[in-house]
Structures are given as structure tokens and as C-alpha cells.
Amino acid sequence: MTKLSTKHLLGIKDLTSEDIRLILNTADNFKDVINRQIKKVPSLRDITIANLFFENSTRTKLSFELAEKRLSADVVNFASSSSSVKKGETLIDTVNNILAMKVDLVVMRHPNPGAAVFLSKHIDAKIINAGDGAHEHPTQALLDAFSIQEKLGEIKGKRVVIVGDILHSRVALSNIFCLQKLGAEVMVCGPTTLLPKYIGSLGVKIEHNLRKALEWCDVANMLRIQLERQEIKYFPSLREYTMLYGLDKNLLDSLSKKIVIMHPGPINRGVEITSDVADSDQSIILEQVENGVAVRMAVLFLLAGRN
Numbered sequence: 026m027t028k029l030s031t032k033h034l035l036g037i038k039d040l041t042s043e044d045i046r047l048i049l050n051t052a053d054n055f056k057d058v059i060n061r062q063i064k065k066v067p068s069l070r071d072i073t074i075a076n077l078f079f080e081n082s083t084r085t086k087l088s089f090e091l092a093e094k095r096l097s098a099d100v101v102n103f104a105s106s107s108s109s110v111k112k113g114e115t116l117i118d119t120v121n122n123i124l125a126m127k128v129d130l131v132v133m134r135h136p137n138p139g140a141a142v143f144l145s146k147h148i149d150a151k152i153i154n155a156g157d158g159a160h161e162h163p164t165q166a167l168l169d170a171f172s173i174q175e176k177l178g179e180i181k182g183k184r185v186v187i188v189g190d191i192l193h194s195r196v197a198l199s200n201i202f203c204l205q206k207l208g209a210e211v212m213v214c215g216p217t218t219l220l221p222k223y224i225g226s227l228g229v230k231i232e233h234n235l236r237k238a239l240e241w242c243d244v245a246n247m248l249r250i251q252l253e254r255q256e257i258k259y260f261p262s263l264r265e266y267t268m269l270y271g272l273d274k275n276l277l278d279s280l281s282k283k284i285v286i287m288h289p290g291p292i293n294r295g296v297e298i299t300s301d302v303a304d305s306d307q308s309i310i311l312e313q314v315e316n317g318v319a320v321r322m323a324v325l326f327l328l329a330g331r332n
């Protein structure tokens with residue numbers, strides 16, 4: 026298979042396992058490219074890409090921009106905080122104006138779940154969802170899968186626990202879909218208040234005890250508590266959350282086997298994970314960031330139909 030089954034990348038839910046494997050295999054080739062002395066290839070010459078960020082981002086925004094430039098695309102960047110959105114312009118009007126400038130591909134992060142799907146129904150350009158509210162963050166899940174595969178080999182049969190604020194996490198949902206499509210076993214771990222009611226219907230295991238979850242898994246993906254999406258209190262205090270669900274070096278070293286530690290970033294050091302765990306030799310957090318560029322190059326390349 027050399028083509029994706031979808032026109033856009035709106036969510037992992039829409040991808041087949043063959044699509045995911047094609048993206049990961051293509052990313053493998055691009056990882057070689059970005060480690061060469063000359064890191065740039067002409068694959069997306071004459072393609073214009075708009076990066077529309079209606080919500081803050083460090084990793085995703087920089088990673089997409091770097092991926093686009095490594096592929097020789099023309100890139101325009103838009104941040105809502107410095108745009109006419111502040112003067113009342115709607116999403117559709119903003120995007121139509123950008124498309125009038127002959128943009129082929131749009132990468133969009135937006136605080137509203139479904140924003141990328143909405144856009145795909147109204148404009149002709151190809152859309153990549155760079156995170157829509159608490160819904161999906163497909164390229165994060167793809168780079169997470171790539172990083173697990175790189176570290177542990179075949180994902181089928183591996184056990185991955187996602188720890189923390191599952192309720193407000195787009196990373197959790199995309200990871201669950203992606204890992205299950207690749208044959209991994211997935212567990213979620215956190216306080217009941219931070220697990221969505223529907224979570225059992227996704228076929229994941231549920232565990233409330235962090236030590237038991239860590240003893241079960243090969244990989245632990247530690248999520249940030251997303252205070253910016255919490256309108257009510259879901260636990261008494263951050264201190265209490267950290268006591269029950271924070272991962273420190275004592276707990277990590279007391280486990281019966283060595284597990285891989287992941288985090289999508291941004292990290293709240295000392296809350297969900299201590300610095301000595303984040304910076305330990307079991308952590309692949311910076312490898313995730315490095316792999317993000319190769320994976321996003323693969324997604325852009327495949328969606329642009331240049332393969």
C-alpha cells in the first residue's frame with residue numbers, strides 16, 4: 026500500500042491499521058533524512074501550507090513548521106492571538122481568506138472538538154488536525170507509536186498504560202485508537218473523576234492504583250493535569266493528586282522490571298512526574314519530540330500525494 030485511505034488527517038479513528046503502518050514506515054525513511062548532514066528534500070516544492078493555531082502550542086507548532094521546511098514547502102503561520110479573530114472574524118471567514126491566497130494544505134489546532142472536521146466540510150484544502158479541544162491529536166499518537174516501536178520493536182502485544190487526566194486529554198483518545206489498531210493492550214489509570222464515563226466502551230483496562238498499573242505495563246505515558254480545561258475541581262489538591270498518581274524515582278526503581286516512560290509535554294515537573302524520572306535513562310520524552318518531525322513529514326508527504 027502506498028496511499029492513505031483518507032484525504033485528511035482528522036483523527037486516528039478514521040485511519041486503518043494499514044494507514045498507520047504506512048505513516049510509520051514512511052516516517053522511518055524521513056528519520057534517516059533529518060539525521061543527514063543535508064536535511065532538506067524537495068518533496069513538497071510548490072505546495073503551500075498554512076499553520077493555523079487558535080490555541081497555544083510549542084512542540085506541535087515548531088515540529089510541523091520544521092517538517093514542512095525540511096520538505097521544501099512554502100509555509101505561512103497564523104496565530105489567533107495576533108489576528109483579526111480578535112476583531113470578531115469567524116473561523117470559516119478566516120480560513121477562506123487564507124485559502125484565497127492559494128493554500129493547498131491546512132494544519133489546524135483549535136480549542137473546539139470537531140473544528141477540523143467542520144473545516145474539512147467547508148473548504149477544498151487538505152486538513153491536518155493538530156489537536157481539537159479534548160477530542161483528538163492524531164500526529165501525537167502517531168509519533169508516540171513510532172517512538173514505542175523504535176524503543177521496543179513490534180507494538181502488537183505490548184502493554185501501554187496512560188496515566189492521569191484522561192477526561193480532558195486528546196492525546197489519550199488518539200493513543201487508545203492508534204495503539205489498539207496496532208494490536209497493543211491499553212490501560213488507563215487515574216482517579217475516577219478524571220476517567221470519562223464512556224472509557225470502558227473503548228475496550229481499555231481500567232486501574233486506579235498507579236503501582237499496579239506500572240507493574241502491568243511495558244510503557245507508561247504520563248499525562249499532564251489540564252487545569253486550563255477544568256471548570257470544576259476533580260480532586261482535592263495537586264499535592265494529593267501527586268501523592269496518588271505522580272511518578273517519582275523511588276516508585277520507578279521499586280518496580281519488578283524496567284518500563285519505558287513517555288510524556289507528550291508540556292511537563293509539569295513535580296506533579297505527574299518528577300525531574301529525575303523525566304530525565305532518566307528510562308524516559309524517551311525527547312526522542313518523542315525528535316520523532317515528531319519525521320512523523321509529521323510522513324503525514325504531510327502522504328497527504329500531499331507526492332509518494
Ligand code: CP
Pocket residue numbers: 081082083084085086156162165289290291
Ligand atoms: N504535545 C503537544 O501537543 O505539545 P504542544 O501543546 O506544545 O504542541
